[in-house]
Amino acid sequence: MHSSSAQQRYNRRVLWLAIAYATLLLPTAYLLKLQLVSGPLAVLLAALPAIPFCGFFWMMGRYLSEETDEYVRMVQVRLLLAVTGLLLAAMTLWGFLELFGFVPHIAASWWPVLWVVGCSTAACIQRLRARTDQ
Amino acid sequence: MINRLKALRAERGWSQQELAERLDISRQSVIAIETGRYDPSLPLAFRIAELFQLSIEDIFTSPSAAGRVQS
Numbered sequence: 682m683h684s685s686s687a688q689q690r691y692n693r694r695v696l697w698l699a700i701a702y703a704t705l706l707l708p709t710a711y712l713l714k715l716q717l718v719s720g721p722l723a724v725l726l727a728a729l730p731a732i733p734f735c736g737f738f739w740m741m742g743r744y745l746s747e748e749t750d751e752y753v754r755m756v757q758v759r760l761l762l763a764v765t766g767l768l769l770a771a772m773t774l775w776g777f778l779e780l781f782g783f784v785p786h787i788a789a790s791w792w793p794v795l796w797v798v799g800c801s802t803a804a805c806i807q808r809l810r811a812r813t814d815q
Numbered sequence: 816m817i818n819r820l821k822a823l824r825a826e827r828g829w830s831q832q833e834l835a836e837r838l839d840i841s842r843q844s845v846i847a848i849e850t851g852r853y854d855p856s857l858p859l860a861f862r863i864a865e866l867f868q869l870s871i872e873d874i875f876t877s878p879s880a881a882g883r884v885q886s
Contacts, residue, residue: 685841752844752853811843 685753691744695737702733734793741800760807764799768792817876821849823867837866 684692709726712718718726741761748754772792778784824834831849835842840859847853848863855863864871 749839750841750844751856751859752847753841755853 685748685750687744687747687749688753690747691740694740694743698733698736698740701736702730705733706730731790734797737793737797756807757804760803761800764796764803768796768799771795816854816878817851818848819874820845820863823869823874824849827867838862 709729713723713727745754745757748757775784775787779786820834824831829837831842831845835845838845838859844853848855860871860875864874867874
């Protein structure tokens, strides 16, 4: 399946954001685990890896506004809604189970990771389905 | 919505890829429209009609009109 120019731009941007995320996460984790920084600087450092992750959401929005193929855009919006809905349902279920002590605590920062993994998996399945349609 | 896109494309000897390129959409979109899985927006329906030099009604039939014809 041929990728549109908007999809190619989105893939490039996501790749750069993933590099930025890995570049920020590793030194941040190192510095904070060993308690080499403290105070407001530590708080700022802890928040840094969230910036490229928020960028993923922004890039998804930019992609949807830049995609000129209305059918592809509709498929992507459906896919995003399905993954977001499933993840919110899973978060809600996990939250209640955690509240009553049936499951361990999961850091909230893992949920957006699962969202990105879910979106990527759903996009792969969609591409395979589109290939079989042809 | 029922459409004659596949027949019109075949009359001109165009492949799905060729039609997609002429309409500046993906082949995936052409397949979805031809199989009736996706109804195009009005601007895209106009582009399709202009490409085939026909009116929208010559290409697309509303479900209610199709029902009247069948009954």
